[in-house]
Amino acid sequence: MTAHATLLIDESADRVVVTLNRPEKRNAIDARMVEELHAVCETLEAEPRILIITGADGVFASGADIAELLERTAADARRGINATVFSRINSLPMPVIAAVDGWALGGGAELAYAADLRVGTPRVRIGNPETGLGIIAAAGALWRLPELVGEPLAMELALTGRVLTGEEALAVRLLSQLFEPDDLLAGAHALADRIAANDPLATRMTKEVLRAPRADHPRVEREAQAVLFESPEKRRRMTEFLERRRR
Template sequence: MGWNNILLEKEDNLAVMTINRPKVLNALNGETLRELDEAVEQIAADDEVRVVIITGAGEKAFVAGADIAFMQTLTPLEARQFSRLGQKVFSKIENLPQPVIAAINGFALGGGCELAMACDIRIASENAKLGQPEVNLGIIAGFGGTQRLPRLVNPGLAKEILFTADMYDAEAAHRIGLVNHVVPAAELMNFCKNMARRIAARGPIAVRLSKEAVNEGLEMDLEKAIAHEADLFAVAFATEDRNEGISAFLAKKKPEFKNK
């Protein structure tokens, strides 16, 4: 499928999705979000894809935010529709069956930080900058940032980030738990692809069930969450991959998972 603002490439069991608007630092407008939605739907339906990497085109930005020029003329009703579109697409990314790694190769501000937070794992290059600067424009984060940020860092720190519009470099973002790792810019994609390949080599159904257990369990109290875990544990035992994994372990050989 041809898109104006999104590139989607497959490498074996990996999919690499690139926001491709480098002239505007990959800022998100309505068209880009709709194309991203289509790309995510395509990935969700592709059983060959076991891990997804999302990044931005160029060397300056992952996604510098929502497209401010696009937002300038929005009415309050249109702004709500734009917010709901972004929320819908980012929730789809968060709930993809496959793990999603954000390769943060520069500015991840506003909607870009929100996109990164919708991913499962965040890897930042040393030149990355993260933050939620919306209050500088007299608006608030609208693509889920006010909700995902306090779930990733503590609520008090999330409020500080949202209220001050301060920008965090990669090391500071790592210290507060907003990113998992910081690597040199030249090594970012190789680092992400190596991690993706390690994940892809594991039992794919087990990986998906692990993601489901974490995502859904976070919205439950502990008693319900561990009961849900037990249900998913039982689901794993109904798969051919479970038989292969345990048999291979006992035979001291490498398992050959078939995603069944």
């Protein structure tokens, strides 16, 4: 595991585990963390692997760093500092899993929404209380959350600042599974194991096609399948499947 100023990074052949590590600030997302997350993205764009994001000391991320937000200006808002890195994480070639424990508020929630899959614990508290601080959830919540849980619930959460418990987040499928805190990372790895057992190219193309605009379908499916039909890995996997059936 490699320690950086705000992240702990554990790399293996098929995945990278990133732990948000500012425990003294409840893993609040500051400019340095954004820079380090961009560096992680650069690595995974060059060498695609599954990404698991979690937080240190029983907290995912308590939000963006309020001390920094206080001093940000209109020009900073237009730069989309947090939104840009969350979109980059969302666009990584291989799946991203958020393993969420404890607080995931504001920017922390938006980072979790940017993942492809989210697992958590019963003690999760996730939501967007930004309007109580005189701002909006401008790093993806106001368009990702309606896609994830539906517009009526997203509207309620964004306008009231209500925070969901882990059980509530599971019930609306914002989280796909709940684990006890000590089992959370193992649960995320089990999910990553299932993904890693599949063909990486097929996985990458599945994510790409799922994210394609509706107007691009069914062309994008056909083009992706055309590439995969000619791949050596497709032939190997299908041949092995047929051989197992003959036994």
